[in-house]
Structures are given as C-alpha cells and as structure tokens.
Amino acid sequence: MLAASSGIVWAEEQLSTALNESVIKLPTTVSNIFNQVITKDMVVTQFRPHGEGPFPIAILLHGRSYKDRSKPGRERFLQATKYFVNRGFAVWVPTRLGYGESGTEPDPEYSGTCSGKKYIPAYEVAASSTLDVIAYAKQQSYVDPARIVVLGQSYGGTTAITLAAKNPSGLIAAINFAGGGGGNPETQPNEPCRPDLLKEMFGLYGKTAKVPSLWIYTENDKYFGSVYPKQWFAEFQKQSPDRQLAEYRAMPAFSDNGHFFFSRGFSIWRPVVDEFLRRQGVPIPHTPGSFQDTGFANIYEPASLPVNKAEIREHYVKFLELDLPRAFVMDAAGEFAGYAGGMPDALEKAMAICKKRAQKECLAYVVDDKVVWKKTNISEL
Incomplete structure (x- = not known):
C-alpha cells in the first residue's frame, strides 16, 4: 500500500479552503x-x-x-x-x-x-x-x-x-x-x-x-x-x-x-x-430550467451585444471566462448588466445585480452556453 506524508506547509501561497486543497x-x-x-x-x-x-x-x-x-x-x-x-x-x-x-x-x-x-x-x-x-x-x-x-x-x-x-x-x-x-x-x-x-x-x-x-x-x-x-x-x-x-x-x-x-x-x-x-457519462452542471438558443448572436462575439457602452462589453468578456452554471443579464435599454457563474443560482444572482440599477426590465442575454436574447427585448438603444 502506498503511504504519503502530509501536513506540509507552503509559505509561498495559501491553500484554497474552497477547494479543500x-x-x-x-x-x-x-x-x-x-x-x-x-x-x-x-x-x-x-x-x-x-x-x-x-x-x-x-x-x-x-x-x-x-x-x-x-x-x-x-x-x-x-x-x-x-x-x-x-x-x-x-x-x-x-x-x-x-x-x-x-x-x-x-x-x-x-x-x-x-x-x-x-x-x-x-x-x-x-x-x-x-x-x-x-x-x-x-x-x-x-x-x-x-x-x-x-x-x-x-x-x-x-x-x-x-x-x-x-x-x-x-x-x-x-x-x-x-x-x-x-x-x-x-x-x-x-x-x-x-x-x-x-x-x-x-x-x-x-x-x-x-x-x-x-x-x-x-x-x-x-x-x-x-x-x-x-x-x-x-x-x-x-x-x-x-x-x-x-x-x-x-x-x-x-x-x-x-x-x-x-x-x-x-x-x-x-x-x-x-x-x-x-x-462518458459525466454530469455537466447547468442552470435549472429550459432555455432555447434564439440565434440572436454568436456567444463569443462581444461586439454583437445590443448595447452602446463599452463597459458592458468589457464585463461580457470577463463573463465568458466563467464556468457553468452561468448567466449574463441586461436591461432592455442596454444600459446595465449583471453576470455570475460557477454557481447553481447564477441566473438569480445576475438578475439581482442588474435590477439594482436598471430602470427597465432585466432580461437574460446568455444562460450557460446559449444566447437566449430576442430582438423583441430591445427597447431604445
């Protein structure tokens, strides 16, 4: 049987408690x-x-x-x-x-x-x-x-x-x-x-x-x-x-x-x-519910976001690096956005962030790997 020594302390970096490292x-x-x-x-x-x-x-x-x-x-x-x-x-x-x-x-x-x-x-x-x-x-x-x-x-x-x-x-x-x-x-x-x-x-x-x-x-x-x-x-x-x-x-x-x-x-x-x-039978995490890709845009093209603010596109680039489950939410005017990832309630969290500042209804743009935004979601850009 293989035996290993443990209890090693690494001064150069703190062990991750979130990952039980x-x-x-x-x-x-x-x-x-x-x-x-x-x-x-x-x-x-x-x-x-x-x-x-x-x-x-x-x-x-x-x-x-x-x-x-x-x-x-x-x-x-x-x-x-x-x-x-x-x-x-x-x-x-x-x-x-x-x-x-x-x-x-x-x-x-x-x-x-x-x-x-x-x-x-x-x-x-x-x-x-x-x-x-x-x-x-x-x-x-x-x-x-x-x-x-x-x-x-x-x-x-x-x-x-x-x-x-x-x-x-x-x-x-x-x-x-x-x-x-x-x-x-x-x-x-x-x-x-x-x-x-x-x-x-x-x-x-x-x-x-x-x-x-x-x-x-x-x-x-x-x-x-x-x-x-x-x-x-x-x-x-x-x-x-x-x-x-x-x-x-x-x-x-x-x-x-x-x-x-x-x-x-x-x-x-x-x-x-x-x-x-x-x-291979490995369960992949996903957002609960049924979501359809609308074909509105390529998920990997930030330029396709129906917004005027470069800041929102910068947030979107960061969002794309997040793991599933994930969601990117925008208001119908394209003025505010919220996003979250790597957690089961990502959609709810992203929606809550958007609603804190938005004056118009907040709607999902991406859920997991699907662009769910519809052209009819856009009001005044």
Whole structure:
C-alpha cells in the first residue's frame, strides 16, 4: 500500500479552503533511459468537492519546460482544478520527479539528444509516477475508483495517451492538450525532434488503448506545428481496433502560440471538453430550467451585444471566462448588466445585480452556453 506524508506547509501561497486543497509527498521510484533507478518523494496537490462522495478521480498532468524545470515549485492548475471540482471530481495534480520542489537533477524524464530520442522509455517514467498517484487516489475513502479521467498538457498530454494505452483499472477517458515531445519554439519552431519516432510511438499506443481519448491541438502550436500532431493522431487511430474511441479537435490559431491554449483558452476549450465528458457519462452542471438558443448572436462575439457602452462589453468578456452554471443579464435599454457563474443560482444572482440599477426590465442575454436574447427585448438603444 502506498503511504504519503502530509501536513506540509507552503509559505509561498495559501491553500484554497474552497477547494479543500492539501499537499502530500508520495514516495516514488522510477527508472530513466539510462536504467538509473531514482527514488524520491513526489509533491502531489489534492483537491476535492465538499461532501462525502464518492467522487470520481481526475489526474492533471503538467508539461516539460525547456528552460527552468524548477518553477513552479508545485503545480496546481487552479482553473482546470475548479472545472473538475465543479463537476464533482476529486483532483490530484502531481509535480513529477525532475520538476519543482523535488529537484531537477537527476532528470528522470530526459529523452536523449534531439537526433537520438528515446521517447518510449521517457514517457514510461511519467506514466509510472502517475500510476502511483492513481493508486494512492484509489485508496481514499471518498472516491469512486471505477471512474478516473486523466488530462495532460504537452508532455503531460502525451503521458495521458501513454496511460490510455496501459488501460489501468477505472480509467474512463484521457484528454490530451497539445501532446508531443522534443519541441523548442525558439530554436526550431514547428519542428520537434524526431517526429517520426513520436508517430511510431503513438501508433503503438493505438494498438492497446481501450478508453475514449480527446486530442486538442491548435493550428499555431509553435512547439509541434499543425501537421505533425495530425499525423500522430492518424497513426494512433489507424492502429486502433476501434477508431471511434479517439477524437481529434483542430482548434483555430490561438494568441501568439497555441501551445498554451490549455492554460489561457478556458472559455473556448471548456464546452469542447464538456461535450466529450458528457458522452462518458459525466454530469455537466447547468442552470435549472429550459432555455432555447434564439440565434440572436454568436456567444463569443462581444461586439454583437445590443448595447452602446463599452463597459458592458468589457464585463461580457470577463463573463465568458466563467464556468457553468452561468448567466449574463441586461436591461432592455442596454444600459446595465449583471453576470455570475460557477454557481447553481447564477441566473438569480445576475438578475439581482442588474435590477439594482436598471430602470427597465432585466432580461437574460446568455444562460450557460446559449444566447437566449430576442430582438423583441430591445427597447431604445
């Protein structure tokens, strides 16, 4: 049985009581590409909803910096963590060996020189330490060990697919954000080291993976480009006994480097991941009641709001970053607005904020992901 030490005090940041955050050190042993055995304590941050459970398990996996692997000292992924806690998950975020507080040397996940990559054993290291986290999570009395989701970014995204290929008991889904390896946007933008070996590796993974997986990439990923990820996925799917298990989502160019879409594009990827998880039987929070999309406007176009005040559009941009349930409310004259999100009574709260100042009737513009505003709502703009 895995045992972990707890009671760690982190001076650099206060633990979140709202998310029941705590930190443990989990003894972990891995073997790197040189067959060197490394045993250290891995820092793992835990979060959980309020209540007794049982809660499904979410494991969030970080990437690999090509600059300074000592920062951050421990990973938290607060926005993604809140996303999963809001959907009833207990969350574990390991800061794997070779990163952060555990020290950067030796480097267990080193995969060799650019021309001599050994990707498979390197990702085995990341997967092995993650399996230790899963085993520990399953021991907790408040979890459902039969419902586990792994999600990773970059190196962590590939690790999520590595785990899918291993099919650990209880794993129901793997989500890969910008997964790959050997990328450096400064010295070799769009050209990762030995993409052919990554293609071969993903093909091997496809042969054994038995759980649904979602692959999310942008068209302007400066680490891996837009071509290689599609080839990797195609090889994975080609080798899979069931091609319907894996789904690829090619997202438009995002900001100056789409590789960071996961950490910066929550408002865009959240409905994509929601739909995927919904198909895996995960309940997605929503506003009680029946609401129909009127087709009045594209939800992601603040310029479409029937208002004259730039201030209201600025509030709307902030609203789009909020999680479900959520609501954006305006008065019929387009003079005042209220919004709230991430709470069951978001519509009531948003309506109350609007009514405090509005002279005309307040009406919902967006509820959850639907534009419910009607042209007939507009009075005098």
